[in-house]
Amino acid sequence: MEFWLTVARWIDRLNEGIGRLSTGLVLILVGVGVWNVLARYLGQYIQQNLASNALIEIQWYLFALIFFLGAAYTLKHNGHVRVDIFYKNWDRRKQAIANLIGITCFLLPFCFLVLYFSWQTVLQSWLIREMSPDPGGLPRYPIKSMVLVSFSLLILQGISEGIKNLARLKNHPPAPTDLIPEEENHGL
Amino acid sequence: MGYDWLGPAMFAGALLLLSLGYPVAFSLGGVAILFGLVGVALDIFNPLFLTALPQRIFNIMANYTLLAIPYFVFLGAMLEKTGLAENLLETMGILFGRLRGGLALAVVLVGALLAASTGVVAATVVAMGLISLPVMLRYGYNKQLATGVIVASGTLGQIIPPSLVLVVLGDQLGISVGDLFIGAFIPGLLMAGAFALHVLIVAFLRPDVAPALPESVRNISKGELARRVVSVMIPPLLLIFLVLGSIFFGVATPTEAGAVGSLGAIILAALNGKLTGSALAEVSDSTLRISSMVIFILFGSTAFSLVFRGLNGDRFMFDLLTNLPGGTVGFLLVNMLVIFVLGFFIDFFEIAFIIIPIFAPVARALGLDMLWYGVILGANLQTSFLTPPFGFALFFLRGVAPPEITTEDIYRGAIPFIVLQVLVLVVLILFPPLVTFLPSLG
Amino acid sequence: QANPSGSPSTDSTSLPQLQWRMATSWPQSLDTIYGSAEAFCQKISDMTGGRFTITPFAAGEIVGGLEVLDAVQSGAVECGHTAAYYYIGKSAALAFGTTVPFGLNAQQHNAWLYSGGGLEAMQKIYADFNIINFPAGNTGAQMGGWFKREVNTLSDLQGLKMRIPGLGGKVMERLGVNAQVLPGGEIFLALDRGTIDAAEWVGPYDDEKLGLHNAAQYYYYPSWWEPGAALEVQVNKTAWERLPKEYQAIFKAASYQVNLEMLARYDRLNQEALERLLAGGTQLRSFSPEIMAAAQRVAFEIYAETANSDATFKEVYEPWREFRDKILQWHKINELSLTNFVAETL
Ligand code: NA
Ligand code: NA
Numbered sequence: 005m006e007f008w009l010t011v012a013r014w015i016d017r018l019n020e021g022i023g024r025l026s027t028g029l030v031l032i033l034v035g036v037g038v039w040n041v042l043a044r045y046l047g048q049y050i051q052q053n054l055a056s057n058a059l060i061e062i063q064w065y066l067f068a069l070i071f072f073l074g075a076a077y078t079l080k081h082n083g084h085v086r087v088d089i090f091y092k093n094w095d096r097r098k099q100a101i102a103n104l105i106g107i108t109c110f111l112l113p114f115c116f117l118v119l120y121f122s123w124q125t126v127l128q129s130w131l132i133r134e135m136s137p138d139p140g141g142l143p144r145y146p147i148k149s150m151v152l153v154s155f156s157l158l159i160l161q162g163i164s165e166g167i168k169n170l171a172r173l174k175n176h177p178p179a180p181t182d183l184i185p186e187e188e189n190h191g192l
Numbered sequence: 193m194g195y196d197w198l199g200p201a202m203f204a205g206a207l208l209l210l211s212l213g214y215p216v217a218f219s220l221g222g223v224a225i226l227f228g229l230v231g232v233a234l235d236i237f238n239p240l241f242l243t244a245l246p247q248r249i250f251n252i253m254a255n256y257t258l259l260a261i262p263y264f265v266f267l268g269a270m271l272e273k274t275g276l277a278e279n280l281l282e283t284m285g286i287l288f289g290r291l292r293g294g295l296a297l298a299v300v301l302v303g304a305l306l307a308a309s310t311g312v313v314a315a316t317v318v319a320m321g322l323i324s325l326p327v328m329l330r331y332g333y334n335k336q337l338a339t340g341v342i343v344a345s346g347t348l349g350q351i352i353p354p355s356l357v358l359v360v361l362g363d364q365l366g367i368s369v370g371d372l373f374i375g376a377f378i379p380g381l382l383m384a385g386a387f388a389l390h391v392l393i394v395a396f397l398r399p400d401v402a403p404a405l406p407e408s409v410r411n412i413s414k415g416e417l418a419r420r421v422v423s424v425m426i427p428p429l430l431l432i433f434l435v436l437g438s439i440f441f442g443v444a445t446p447t448e449a450g451a452v453g454s455l456g457a458i459i460l461a462a463l464n465g466k467l468t469g470s471a472l473a474e475v476s477d478s479t480l481r482i483s484s485m486v487i488f489i490l491f492g493s494t495a496f497s498l499v500f501r502g503l504n505g506d507r508f509m510f511d512l513l514t515n516l517p518g519g520t521v522g523f524l525l526v527n528m529l530v531i532f533v534l535g536f537f538i539d540f541f542e543i544a545f546i547i548i549p550i551f552a553p554v555a556r557a558l559g560l561d562m563l564w565y566g567v568i569l570g571a572n573l574q575t576s577f578l579t580p581p582f583g584f585a586l587f588f589l590r591g592v593a594p595p596e597i598t599t600e601d602i603y604r605g606a607i608p609f610i611v612l613q614v615l616v617l618v619v620l621i622l623f624p625p626l627v628t629f630l631p632s633l634g
Numbered sequence: 635q636a637n638p639s640g641s642p643s644t645d646s647t648s649l650p651q652l653q654w655r656m657a658t659s660w661p662q663s664l665d666t667i668y669g670s671a672e673a674f675c676q677k678i679s680d681m682t683g684g685r686f687t688i689t690p691f692a693a694g695e696i697v698g699g700l701e702v703l704d705a706v707q708s709g710a711v712e713c714g715h716t717a718a719y720y721y722i723g724k725s726a727a728l729a730f731g732t733t734v735p736f737g738l739n740a741q742q743h744n745a746w747l748y749s750g751g752g753l754e755a756m757q758k759i760y761a762d763f764n765i766i767n768f769p770a771g772n773t774g775a776q777m778g779g780w781f782k783r784e785v786n787t788l789s790d791l792q793g794l795k796m797r798i799p800g801l802g803g804k805v806m807e808r809l810g811v812n813a814q815v816l817p818g819g820e821i822f823l824a825l826d827r828g829t830i831d832a833a834e835w836v837g838p839y840d841d842e843k844l845g846l847h848n849a850a851q852y853y854y855y856p857s858w859w860e861p862g863a864a865l866e867v868q869v870n871k872t873a874w875e876r877l878p879k880e881y882q883a884i885f886k887a888a889s890y891q892v893n894l895e896m897l898a899r900y901d902r903l904n905q906e907a908l909e910r911l912l913a914g915g916t917q918l919r920s921f922s923p924e925i926m927a928a929a930q931r932v933a934f935e936i937y938a939e940t941a942n943s944d945a946t947f948k949e950v951y952e953p954w955r956e957f958r959d960k961i962l963q964w965h966k967i968n969e970l971s972l973t974n975f976v977a978e979t980l
Pocket of ligand 2: 836
């Protein structure tokens with residue numbers, strides 16, 4: 005178990021780092037959004053085209069990066085909402101069992117199948133260097149690849165959560181403090 | 193054909209499996225995959241069909257409307273985390289003095305405006321949840337009333353024009369979006385009015401659930417009050433109304449207004465000396481987590497509806513409906529029921545795509561006024577966001593509500609508002625001119 | 635085509651029962667375009683005695699309207715009804731499959747596709763996507779769209795925000811316009827609220843249904859960027875090769891039929907709709923020679939640049955250009971001179 009907990013800790017560190025870095029994108033997203041509005045009005049005023057599809061697309065690329073890179077980090081912090089009508093009344097043991105079932109029957113199969121059904125279309129996008137169909141738009145292949153990155157990170161985090169819940173189930177002492185999930189949503 | 197019931201069975205399966213308490217996003221995706229595999233094993237589902245899944249994910253990524261979500265979450269989180277929202281609502285509470293339920297009324301008003309102008313349920317519910325829920329709780333509001341008001345007014349935007357639901361419906365039904373907007377105007381007002389009336393009546397009958405602010409808070413000098421109004425009430429109110437107004441008058445799209453509003457919130461925080469590095473980091477962190485939560489629910493939901501279609505669940509429903517007795521009333525009743533059930537797990541875009549091709553021909557055959565029918569569908573879709581145990585608006589609020597709010601609080605809180613919406617819906621069905629009168633003038 | 639047994643007639647009972655799905659790029663409200671996809675499926679069912687059925691799906695039902703090619707390529711659906719120019723991000727030359735600025739009208743485009751090597755050229759590109767395509771519809775010449783204010787000179791275009799996709803958008807961009815792409819459902823709201831200043835969609839019949847005349851007053855013509863937009867059926871090649879020869883022949887025959895019928899319907903409906911719009915107060919305007927000339931120059935600059943950097947584009951463009959110049963010379967002498975003469979005397 006110790007070995008696996010070490011693995012979990014590494015995974016947690018990875019996703020924590022990626023998540024923290026990605027929060028920086030939020031401010032950039034605000035900045036680009038404001039610039040796009042300014043460009044539109046300023047452009048009309050000075051009769052010059054300051055806006056561009058590249059800047060508009062950067063906006064949704066940034067948002068995609070935020071939720072793609074943030075999903076595993078959010079999972080680590082128990083930020084994905086649950087229907088906890090029963091769950092919250094269960095003891096730690098039962099909750100761990102529910103989580104283990106969820107991880108093995110829902111999370112991992114879903115993520116693996118998304119990867120399985122996506123990689124070809126992403127590869128295809130790379131092979132033809134797919135571009136935005138709109139004038140001045142951005143390349144599509146990098147952002148499409150983020151689906152693979154995101155669901156891979158989720159699989160890793162799922163494994164980490166699985167290990168931690170297994171350790172809980174086995175009442176494995178000592179629960180290292182850095183592995184106890186935050187009490188973000190009520191119930192866990 | 194023999195296994196067409198598998199599609200509808202997905203709903204029962206999801207109902208069961210979601211109650212396990214595993215995160216909604218992955219449970220929905222997982223249920224979809226499980227049923228897809230069953231379909232493959234029974235040889236009624238071509239696994240290649242699932243290669244449409246990445247395209248659907250890309251489609252959600254590239255959806256410009258959803259881009260409003262991070263901005264409104266940021267705006268809400270900024271006002272909340274820096275205490276600006278609290279000061280604002282508190283000062284309003286003092287101004288309204290003894291008026292019980294004043295805070296809840298303000299939420300109905302602002303929520304309806306915000307919802308109406310963004311048209312994105314997730315953005316509205318999350319922003320209102322962040323801004324107003326903690327304050328209402330602190331001043332002793334009943335948890336159920338507080339959460340009910342937020343989810344209900346957050347979904348109001350689906351029927352108050354300009355509304356995304358109506359745009360999609362108009363497109364699908366082949367009727368003028370402009371007429372739909374005008375037709376939905378009175379129904380939208382009726383709903384907002386019903387909510388406000390409900391809050392007033394509840395506050396009157398049961399002072400404990402929506403108290404006025406305590407004497408100790410209210411009791412400040414006139415000079416102090418004036419200072420607070422100018423310094424903490426007017427600036428954020430101005431910001432909120434600038435954001436809403438710019439969307440309403442077509443100066444900016446919801447996404448644009450959200451972006452500028454976010455910057456405005458940052459500036460406000462700075463002016464109040466609350467803008468610290470850690471506050472910015474915290475707000476960005478909330479934005480990232482909440483956006484991830486919302487978008488991944490949409491991913492799970494899109495997988496769910498893809499498999500539902502792959503299993504010919506839509507055809508099953510069509511066969512069921514076309515063989516239904518009961519005329520117009522029976523048809524409308526089934527309409528409502530189906531939308532409620534679909535609304536448990538499927539985003540409204542997808543509901544519109546699934547049901548309208550099935551329902552619209554029947555409605556035409558029954559000779560219904562399509563404009564009226566479109567508004568009824570819109571009102572109906574709105575209610576489906578609220579239906580426990582799995583309405584989307586309920587998930588979104590659950591995701592940002594503090595721990596002392598239980599999921600049951602949110603469910604119970606939604607129920608009176610669902611009843612109100614159904615009542616308004618019944619009134620609209622009984623009195624079609626409420627919808628058709630205004631458009632007939634044009 | 636001979637079947638293995640060599641018998642002259644087809645024994646229909648030996649043909650398999652097949653059920654396909656067709657993803658389309660259209661909302662159901664586009665009853666001419668989506669209706670053609672439905673009609674196509676109906677014809678195939680009729681011609682095969684119900685043994686080969688295809689169910690059409692509106693945009694968004696299976697995949698979004700701009701992702702039909704991907705869904706056909708991956709096999710998620712066996713076929714799709716869409717427009718090639720939605721996919722110029724994948725291969726720029728696909729623009730020629732639909733229409734390009736200052737290109738061919740519907741009749742000329744069909745001449746290029748069926749008789750001038752165009753269809754072969756397109757099918758060669760699609761082969762890389764494991765797709766085979768057949769022309770299946772044409773909107774005819776489109777309209778130049780709805781403007782909230784008049785545009786007479788090139789400087790009127792500076793900073794104008796317009797919904798216009800594809801190559802037309804690229805040309806507009808070079809003329810100083812901020813070209814945007816919005817899906818059909820969002821155009822009305824954006825134009826009505828003033829978040830865009832102008833929008834083009836299809837022609838009078840479809841534009842009227844979106845209610846664009848309620849959002850902007852000036853209706854410009856012609857759509858120099860879409861002189862005749864061709865639509866097509868795309869089929870996953872693996873699925874195509876598994877089809878019995880009889881079904882393949884029926885499939886092709888049905889695509890010829892809808893290609894003709896859609897254009898015929900549009901030519902009638904557009905005229906009627908334009909009359910209604912004008913009666914309702916819509917102001918008709920034509921693009922000024924200044925704008926048209928600049929746009930044409932820019933368009934051919936873009937083609938030359940793209941041909942320099944994209945071998946596939948060049949391979950399609952050069953013979954297309956030659957074909958275009960020749961057929962225009964021929965039509966100018968004979969067909970257009972009569973049409974112009976008669977139209978002037980109206
Ligand atoms: Na609205
Ligand atoms: Na067009």
